[in-house]
Amino acid sequence: MDTVADKQEREGSLNGVGCSRKRKEDARFIQGKGNYTDDIKMPGMLFADMVRSPYAHARIISINTEKALALPGVHAVLTAADLKPLNLHWMPTLAGDVQAVLADEKVHFQYQEVALVVADDRYIAADAIDLVEVEYEELPVLVDPHKAMTAEAPILREDLVGKMEGAHSKREHDNHIFNWQAGEKDATDRVFDAAEVTVSQDMVYHRVHPCPLETCGCVASMDKINGKLTVYLTSQAPHVVRTVVSTLSGLPESSVRIVSPDIGGGFGNKVGIYPAYVASIVASIVLGVPVKWVEDRMENISTTAFARDYHMRGELAADSNGIIKGLRVNVLADHGAFDSCADPSKFPAGFMHICTGSYDIPVAHLNVDGVYTNKAPGGVSYRCSFRVTEAVYVIERTMDVLAQKLGIDKAEIRRRNFVKKEQFPYTTCLGFELDSGDYHTALEKVLDAVDYKGLRREQEEKRANGELMGIGLVTFTEVVGAGPSKSCDILGVGMFDSAEIRVHPTGSVMARMGTITQGQGHQTTYAQIIASELGITSDEIAIEEGDTDTSPYGLGTYGSRSTPVGGAATAVAARKIKAKAKKIAAHLLEVSEDDLEWEVDRFKVKGVPGQEKTMKDIAWAAYNNVPEGMEPGLEAVDYYDPPNFTFPFGAYLCVVDIDKDTGVTDIRRFYALDDCGTRINPMIIDGQIHGGLTEGYAVAMGQEMPYDEEGNLLGNTLMDYFLPTFVETPIWETDYTVTPSPHHPIGAKGVAESPHVGSIPTFTSAMVDAFAHLDVTHMDMPHNAYRVWKQIKALGLLDN
Amino acid sequence: MKVDLNKEFSLPGTSVQAWTFLQDIRGVASCMPGAEITEDLGDGNYKGKVKAKIGPATMAFNGDIIIQNIDAEKRELHMIGKGQDTKGSSSATMDLRAWVEDAEDSKSVLQGVATVTVNGKAASLGGRMMTQVADQMLNQFGKSFANNVASMGEGEEAEMARDKIAEQPGELNGLAFAWSVFVGWLGSIFSSKK
Numbered sequence: 001m002d003t004v005a006d007k008q009e010r011e012g013s014l015n016g017v018g019c020s021r022k023r024k025e026d027a028r029f030i031q032g033k034g035n036y037t038d039d040i041k042m043p044g045m046l047f048a049d050m051v052r053s054p055y056a057h058a059r060i061i062s063i064n065t066e067k068a069l070a071l072p073g074v075h076a077v078l079t080a081a082d083l084k085p086l087n088l089h090w091m092p093t094l095a096g097d098v099q100a101v102l103a104d105e106k107v108h109f110q111y112q113e114v115a116l117v118v119a120d121d122r123y124i125a126a127d128a129i130d131l132v133e134v135e136y137e138e139l140p141v142l143v144d145p146h147k148a149m150t151a152e153a154p155i156l157r158e159d160l161v162g163k164m165e166g167a168h169s170k171r172e173h174d175n176h177i178f179n180w181q182a183g184e185k186d187a188t189d190r191v192f193d194a195a196e197v198t199v200s201q202d203m204v205y206h207r208v209h210p211c212p213l214e215t216c217g218c219v220a221s222m223d224k225i226n227g228k229l230t231v232y233l234t235s236q237a238p239h240v241v242r243t244v245v246s247t248l249s250g251l252p253e254s255s256v257r258i259v260s261p262d263i264g265g266g267f268g269n270k271v272g273i274y275p276a277y278v279a280s281i282v283a284s285i286v287l288g289v290p291v292k293w294v295e296d297r298m299e300n301i302s303t304t305a306f307a308r309d310y311h312m313r314g315e316l317a318a319d320s321n322g323i324i325k326g327l328r329v330n331v332l333a334d335h336g337a338f339d340s341c342a343d344p345s346k347f348p349a350g351f352m353h354i355c356t357g358s359y360d361i362p363v364a365h366l367n368v369d370g371v372y373t374n375k376a377p378g379g380v381s382y383r384c385s386f387r388v389t390e391a392v393y394v395i396e397r398t399m400d401v402l403a404q405k406l407g408i409d410k411a412e413i414r415r416r417n418f419v420k421k422e423q424f425p426y427t428t429c430l431g432f433e434l435d436s437g438d439y440h441t442a443l444e445k446v447l448d449a450v451d452y453k454g455l456r457r458e459q460e461e462k463r464a465n466g467e468l469m470g471i472g473l474v475t476f477t478e479v480v481g482a483g484p485s486k487s488c489d490i491l492g493v494g495m496f497d498s499a500e501i502r503v504h505p506t507g508s509v510m511a512r513m514g515t516i517t518q519g520q521g522h523q524t525t526y527a528q529i530i531a532s533e534l535g536i537t538s539d540e541i542a543i544e545e546g547d548t549d550t551s552p553y554g555l556g557t558y559g560s561r562s563t564p565v566g567g568a569a570t571a572v573a574a575r576k577i578k579a580k581a582k583k584i585a586a587h588l589l590e591v592s593e594d595d596l597e598w599e600v601d602r603f604k605v606k607g608v609p610g611q612e613k614t615m616k617d618i619a620w621a622a623y624n625n626v627p628e629g630m631e632p633g634l635e636a637v638d639y640y641d642p643p644n645f646t647f648p649f650g651a652y653l654c655v656v657d658i659d660k661d662t663g664v665t666d667i668r669r670f671y672a673l674d675d676c677g678t679r680i681n682p683m684i685i686d687g688q689i690h691g692g693l694t695e696g697y698a699v700a701m702g703q704e705m706p707y708d709e710e711g712n713l714l715g716n717t718l719m720d721y722f723l724p725t726f727v728e729t730p731i732w733e734t735d736y737t738v739t740p741s742p743h744h745p746i747g748a749k750g751v752a753e754s755p756h757v758g759s760i761p762t763f764t765s766a767m768v769d770a771f772a773h774l775d776v777t778h779m780d781m782p783h784n785a786y787r788v789w790k791q792i793k794a795l796g797l798l799d800n
Numbered sequence: 801m802k803v804d805l806n807k808e809f810s811l812p813g814t815s816v817q818a819w820t821f822l823q824d825i826r827g828v829a830s831c832m833p834g835a836e837i838t839e840d841l842g843d844g845n846y847k848g849k850v851k852a853k854i855g856p857a858t859m860a861f862n863g864d865i866i867i868q869n870i871d872a873e874k875r876e877l878h879m880i881g882k883g884q885d886t887k888g889s890s891s892a893t894m895d896l897r898a899w900v901e902d903a904e905d906s907k908s909v910l911q912g913v914a915t916v917t918v919n920g921k922a923a924s925l926g927g928r929m930m931t932q933v934a935d936q937m938l939n940q941f942g943k944s945f946a947n948n949v950a951s952m953g954e955g956e957e958a959e960m961a962r963d964k965i966a967e968q969p970g971e972l973n974g975l976a977f978a979w980s981v982f983v984g985w986l987g988s989i990f991s992s993k994k
Contacts, residue, residue, distance in 0.1 A: 054890050054920025110920065130887040298924070708801045712923035 010600045015539060016532030017746065020683035024523040034262040037217045038294045040232045046075055048280050048293040049125035051115040051132045053107035056374040056711020058136035060105055068117055068131040073124035075287060077132060078116040078279055080104040091248060091278055094490060096167025097339035099377060101275040108156055108337030109376045110711050111302040116279040118291055141374050141711040145311060145334035148371035149173040156337060156372045168348040177339050177370035182353040182430045188365035191326035195317035201401045204780045205390050207309040207705040209301045210382040211723060214264025216304045217294030218277050220284035230257045231281060236266040237556030239514060240490055242548045244273055260546035266518035268380035269305050271342040271558050301716040306705060307382030309334035310390045314398030322406050322413045327364035329355050329394055335370050341379035343386045344488040344495060350386025351479045353430035357395035358439050358477040358649060359417040364429050374711040383695050383756040385480040385559040392476045396761040401777045411447055414475050432479055434647045435741045442651040442737050443475055446673045449735060450653055463773055468658035472766025476758040480750040481564025481646040490555060496641040497565040498552035499573040501530060503634040505623040507616035508540040514554010515566035516546045520752055521684045522562060526570050528680055529746065533574035535601025535615045552637055560750035569640035571745035576636035585613045587627040646741045646749035650674040652758045654766040660797055663789030667730035677740045677749035685751050686734055692755025693732050698724050700763035702782050801923035803931050807912040809942035813949035815908035818900040819875040821948050831944035860886045875900040890920035910945060
């Protein structure tokens with residue numbers, strides 16, 4: 001029996017790391033049997049709806065709730081005045097600022113929360129919000145972040161006037177939030193002064209919204225008999241929510257239970273804590289019954305966390321061969337009316353300092369100023385690690401501009417500047433230690449696959465015929481897996497994550513994690529990690545997340561941190577179990593531990609065929625026959641504090657054909673090569689990449705949140721906001737290389753966000769490339785047909 | 801959402817008749833379909849309301865009208881209208897200067913320059929049709945205004961004008977209005993092509 005074939009068969013039956021195990025979650029989702037927040041029904045449950053401001057900036061003169069309260073079926077109307085005695089009319093944000101729960105004296109952005117109506121059903125609640133009479137006095141509106149710090153700018157945050165010591169730095173203006181810098185300014189300036197070549201490019205990373213299919217919502221239920229508050233909530237970080245709710249409400253953390261049920265996509269939109277959650281919780285505590293609040297699509301796009309709105313300038317200094325000597329990046333960050341970004345506390349601009357990219361850059365300086373405007377708060381990481389999308393965009397765009405100026409091909413200039421394979425681990429001049437990489441191999445593989453030279457020849461011919469064809473190229477490096485608690489925390493809690501694994505007497509497994517799946521397929525992939533570590537088939541491993549009463553404390557799922565941190569905790573916890581299992585096996589086989597070797601699913605006595613104990617045998621023994629002095633049972637918990645981030649990378653290439661008369665762009669080809677280290681489930685990786693590329697396509701080619709001068713959001717319905725379907729989405733070609741992370745227990749790096757981060761600048765690179773022969777160096781997103789047509793018109797390319 | 805509008809309406813009556821009518825605020829308000837003055841607060845301040853039905857949506861705005869200035873010499877009226885819809889989700893402001901000029905054959909011309917600002921849901925949802933909607937509302941206003949001026953005269957034309965005023969709908973006619981907005985929008989597409 002002890003053959004290679006047998007071993008392979010046993011290995012295959014585990015459905016462990018590396019196999020395309022079908023998603024465990026899909027059985028319920030494809031049958032419509034998912035259990036989302038809005039599916040939660042509780043006896044006596046009431047429904048909440050929100051009165052919102054039509055103005056972007058106005059003083060509230062009065063709020064009259066009489067007519068609303070008189071409507072049959074209305075139970076309560078909460079305003080700031082009701083929350084004030086509880087000191088809950090303002091709440092702390094994750095970024096060290098405060099945010100109004102219900103507008104207190106002033107509204108700061110259009111659709112801001114003004115009053116919460118609670119009624120028998122959502123129809124009555126919707127009727128009642130029309131009856132709440134709010135009298136406003138309009139105030140001057142600040143929309144343009146470039147005007148925020150001028151002398152004429154209206155002061156938005158009256159609560160902060162005179163408080164010039166901000167959460168992250170001194171504030172230089174009442175509308176200033178923070179200044180944050182990385183690198184060496186003087187040294188960088190000197191390099192620029194002496195450089196043979198410099199380039200500078202301004203670019204706007206426009207305001208977009210993650211727009212998950214499921215909007216945000218909660219069901220708050222205060223049980224006054226046992227004093228326990230249960231909140232079902234669409235949260236990417238339920239444990240953090242529990243800590244915040246406990247702190248705000250004064251209830252002990254043990255009396256607060258947060259449950260994240262099935263989540264229909266998060267993409268950063270569901271990390272923070274929203275005013276309506278707090279107001280619904282208060283309503284449930286006051287009324288003593290469950291209260292449900294679920295936002296509609298307009299509320300989702302208008303008020304719950306947006307992403308980006310970074311106004312950037314990228315500058316590179318180089319020699320005439322294109323070898324980079326220095327990088328300068330300046331950012332004006334529009335945070336909206338409250339700073340409610342969800343970044344690790346010490347990083348108000350997230351990991352923007354990964355803007356050195358995949359390149360060996362000797363010196364750099366990054367300067368970020370955050371300002372308030374009369375727009376909705378947010379600034380979350382939309383399918384990316386904290387501000388990494390912005391960082392990759394600025395370096396990749398500026399690299400193209402440098403290549404263009406020097407007349408060097410954009411693949412060649414990257415080749416010349418890559419951090420080389422033998423330089424890893426490589427510490428960037430802005431302080432990250434890149435764990436591993438092989439950028440040259442990735443790039444060459446892509447160029448070969450698409451016949452890059454052939455594409456360039458074709459482009460030459462098309463240009464000669466007056467046709468517009470563009471080739472975009474990006475070689476990105478992402479920083480994910482936040483993060484080491486020595487530098488990363490949220491509200492003071494280190495950004496570790498956790499896993500608790502219990503092996504039952506019959507050898508099946510129940511594992512619970514501090515993360516929470518929103519489509520990533522944790523129930524499938526965590527089980528694969530445990531299967532490979534413990535030799536138990538993944539089909540007998542149940543994964544549970546999202547209930548703070550049962551799962552160990554964790555910081556949640558965002559910033560591609562589940563695999564780098566939660567996955568590491570899972571592997572380490574499994575190894576703790578395996579270490580105990582080995583002791584039990586030695587005891588059962590009456591040998592020393594040193595005489596044992598592991599093979600797939602069992603410990604074998606070295607050199608003695610047949611002398612072996614499978615994990616199933618050991619699990620049984622763990623409950624009835626353990627060595628003297630050992631406690632029974634077979635379980636372990638691990639709180640994993642990662643020693644470093646992980647740095648997935650990739651090389652993306654895109655070919656576009658642009659119709660000269662209409663500006664309509666055809667994405668002819670998109671080739672995405674990703675290296676996420678060890679690949680746990682190739683099918684899920686492909687799915688993640690398809691999803692990320694599609695969202696990248698959405699951002700680059702159509703999504704935007706335009707505001708008019710009065711601060712009205714023009715485009716908060718799906719009629720305007722671009723959500724690509726199968727009809728619009730291009731065909732994706734995927735590829736990979738494998739460069740494991742040296743510090744991760746199984747070498748995995750995380751993948752969900754790379755395709756989003758990497759694809760967006762690739763689209764812009766391709767669009768600009770179509771016009772590069774006409775000296776265009778940059779075009780701001782979104783590259784929709786109208787904007788492209790305007791570019792064509794400006795260049796005088798229209799026939800008439 | 802801000803729109804600037806410049807309008808010119810030929811009037812069948814003399815400039816004296818037109819100027820007389822322009823100073824009748826209730827009369828002028830009634831020319832705006834769906835609008836009426838509900839209260840005269842004195843000193844050129846009025847309360848009024850506008851109701852418009854466009855497709856399935858009915859919007860009712862309650863607001864204030866303030867007569868900023870009446871310049872008899874220039875025959876110019878400057879008024880500001882401010883309103884909030886009764887659901888509290890939108891608001892609108894209109895700053896209007898209207899004056900009367902002489903034209904040939906004892907006729908006259910009504911000139912109007914207006915800035916319309918819309919906030920809230922009306923701006924988010926209706927923003928892209930805003931120019932056309934405001935334009936069509938003013939066209940209906942212009943027709944009605946002309947009828948009123950004509951009715952001040954004598955003879956058959958004045959008689960017909962008086963009939964038309966009597967038949968005027970109490971609020972914006974949804975379907976006809978939507979159609980005129982659509983036609984206006986089509987026109988704007990083709991005219992902006994070059």
